[in-house]
Amino acid sequence: MSWDLVLAQAMLGLNQGVFYALLSLGLAVIFGLLNIINFAHGALYMLGALVALIGYNQLGNWIGVPDLHINFWWALILSPLLVGLFGMLIQRFTLRRIAKFDHLYGLLLTFGVALVLEGFFSNFYNTSGTPYGAKPDMLKGVVNLGFMYFPTYRLFSIIASLAVCFGTWFVIERTKLGAYLRAGTENPDLVQAFGVNVPLMITLTYGFGVALAAFAGVLAAPIYSVSPLMGADVIVVVFAVVVIGGMGSIMGSIVTGLTLGIVEGITKVVYPPAANTVIFFLMVIVLLVRPAGLFGKEG
Amino acid sequence: MKKILLSLASAAALVAVTGNASAAGISDDVVKIGVLTDMSGVYSDIGGEGAVIAAKMAVEDYGGKVLGKKVEVVSADHQNKPDIASAKAREWIDNEGVDVITELLNSGVGIAVQKLASEKKTITLNTGAGSTALTNKDCTKYGIHYVYDTYSLPVGTATAMVKGGGKSWFFITADYSFGHSLEQNTSKVVKEEGGKVVGGVQAPLGTTDFSSYLLQAKSSGADVIGLANAGGDFTNAVKQANEFGIVQGGQKLAGMLVFLTDVKSLGLDVAQGLNFTVAWYWDQNDQTRAFAKRFMKRHGAMPTMVQAGLYSAVTNYLKAIEAAGTDDSDAVRAQLGKMQIDDMFAKGHIRKDGLFVHDMFLARAKKPSESKGEWDLMSIERRIPGDQAFMSLDEGSCSMAK
Numbered sequence: 001m002s003w004d005l006v007l008a009q010a011m012l013g014l015n016q017g018v019f020y021a022l023l024s025l026g027l028a029v030i031f032g033l034l035n036i037i038n039f040a041h042g043a044l045y046m047l048g049a050l051v052a053l054i055g056y057n058q059l060g061n062w063i064g065v066p067d068l069h070i071n072f073w074w075a076l077i078l079s080p081l082l083v084g085l086f087g088m089l090i091q092r093f094t095l096r097r098i099a100k101f102d103h104l105y106g107l108l109l110t111f112g113v114a115l116v117l118e119g120f121f122s123n124f125y126n127t128s129g130t131p132y133g134a135k136p137d138m139l140k141g142v143v144n145l146g147f148m149y150f151p152t153y154r155l156f157s158i159i160a161s162l163a164v165c166f167g168t169w170f171v172i173e174r175t176k177l178g179a180y181l182r183a184g185t186e187n188p189d190l191v192q193a194f195g196v197n198v199p200l201m202i203t204l205t206y207g208f209g210v211a212l213a214a215f216a217g218v219l220a221a222p223i224y225s226v227s228p229l230m231g232a233d234v235i236v237v238v239f240a241v242v243v244i245g246g247m248g249s250i251m252g253s254i255v256t257g258l259t260l261g262i263v264e265g266i267t268k269v270v271y272p273p274a275a276n277t278v279i280f281f282l283m284v285i286v287l288l289v290r291p292a293g294l295f296g297k298e299g
Numbered sequence: 300m301k302k303i304l305l306s307l308a309s310a311a312a313l314v315a316v317t318g319n320a321s322a323a324g325i326s327d328d329v330v331k332i333g334v335l336t337d338m339s340g341v342y343s344d345i346g347g348e349g350a351v352i353a354a355k356m357a358v359e360d361y362g363g364k365v366l367g368k369k370v371e372v373v374s375a376d377h378q379n380k381p382d383i384a385s386a387k388a389r390e391w392i393d394n395e396g397v398d399v400i401t402e403l404l405n406s407g408v409g410i411a412v413q414k415l416a417s418e419k420k421t422i423t424l425n426t427g428a429g430s431t432a433l434t435n436k437d438c439t440k441y442g443i444h445y446v447y448d449t450y451s452l453p454v455g456t457a458t459a460m461v462k463g464g465g466k467s468w469f470f471i472t473a474d475y476s477f478g479h480s481l482e483q484n485t486s487k488v489v490k491e492e493g494g495k496v497v498g499g500v501q502a503p504l505g506t507t508d509f510s511s512y513l514l515q516a517k518s519s520g521a522d523v524i525g526l527a528n529a530g531g532d533f534t535n536a537v538k539q540a541n542e543f544g545i546v547q548g549g550q551k552l553a554g555m556l557v558f559l560t561d562v563k564s565l566g567l568d569v570a571q572g573l574n575f576t577v578a579w580y581w582d583q584n585d586q587t588r589a590f591a592k593r594f595m596k597r598h599g600a601m602p603t604m605v606q607a608g609l610y611s612a613v614t615n616y617l618k619a620i621e622a623a624g625t626d627d628s629d630a631v632r633a634q635l636g637k638m639q640i641d642d643m644f645a646k647g648h649i650r651k652d653g654l655f656v657h658d659m660f661l662a663r664a665k666k667p668s669e670s671k672g673e674w675d676l677m678s679i680e681r682r683i684p685g686d687q688a689f690m691s692l693d694e695g696s697c698s699m700a701k
Contacts, residue, residue, distance in 0.1 A: 005515075016508055128534055128563075129531060129535075131538070131564065133566070272512070276505075276506070
């Protein structure tokens, strides 16, 4: 096995890893502030991709302007906004009502939301996947990385995801807004007493976490086929990533997502049949040795 | 007095349900057809709701009645899980008087339900699953395998590819019974035709990113990359092969099991030129087009070979009841074995091991410029006669046929 091959696999793993990172980051943000285990995350990731697909393929026909195709760049902005807004509605009208109860209720509710969304869209969209044809011309083709030819689009998706991940980390850990968020997590009553509108902040945070999932969905659309079940496939792995990284840790979820993507990529060449299980294997070990996760706080 | 009458009546009912099954006529005055399929998962485009519609169309076209008794279609989602499928099948047979179970896409499900149903003397018409085990190692007295199997798929495709210069093969295989059996059968054909297998990799079922496997296939330098998988696994692999410029680099892709919906999902830009084997395509002749048109109206999509096969299987099951004069499984199964089947789906006969032997076809995905409509996706290149397409009884290992 040559170094080139290992590097190439690591690069592909990194590509997978940025999606894990984006998704687990959203989960971590939501869990950190709302204490909700958001099982709808995979479905909202799917919704992000689907909104982009609809914007490109169907919207024009629906509103009587057949030539209207929302291109990829607009989709990258609009889809997270729309899906984020949808998330805020979910939070405002359902999740808020059960905020006082045990974690389990939020988990059940969001799981239900996921089933409803996936079932609903399965009626209209191919479960084998529909191709998303709006990949911009400037991102077509391949780039020579020295050790391999890498599709330009994939390189772009890695860079864009990393930028968003670290941007999010910076805002939450290094700015005043982030300080409010973190304070709201620790003691919502006290922060409210200082004049911060905590319920609004919570709604916005949920919307932001959901928007991250939708952003990942749009980025994934040109690589994988858009299918109503695309989120169900990935969400289980993402939860394993979150468990390994530690629930609620921002940096933890980013670093774990990237690392596990690379680990999975290299497993695919070292021992392919284990590629789907290696993450769960690591999860078991982490749970045994450090139950709070690699970056989580004990207790 | 009332009490005695009541207990007499219930005793009679009990006899009617459990008792003399070989009596002529229709048990409990209704023929129930159970469509057990994947309604919500990765294979739901191939079977799913469309399969239920195909079954209903078959019943309606038959007149809704057989031997003067009503025919009903019931359906359930097996979720691709053999345990759920078995539980549902048991409930249907034991409590709801279902007479035949059909569709059964997914080999794991197919094998489990066929075994259970046969123990309970119930016919299964498998139109969805592929494993040759259904009519070999795991064959049963009442199990019928209708549309295609993993032996018939590579015969056309692999032979054509090797003859076309694709001498060395690398496999990307779905890591479960179906994929293994497909890879094994394909390798056999490749070697018989004078080609060789230079390597392979097993990818877990449901892999979304095939790029690592494709890169290994690329560096193997093989002429042909054989994709021994199906559904979403297949379409993702082809799409990503395109992204990494594998075909442009001179290697060919061979899809071992390709459904109409897969080609549709890939789009002809990506799929063009792919060779694969099918049992049926909607645009073959006037009969198939007429069926497809009616189906399209109800389902909103053209029928896959699984759905068309199911229509045919149900129709012939009803014909067999009519001819046998009863819905008793032994009599109907014997009648099905005697009949020559000849309809819009296929011509052929059902063997002792349960395999429906009929012609298969080598198909090619059209170029975008050749396609005249949304569903104008394939052209049929060559007919493969049934006796070449399927394993002979002598080669097979079914104990029923020895």
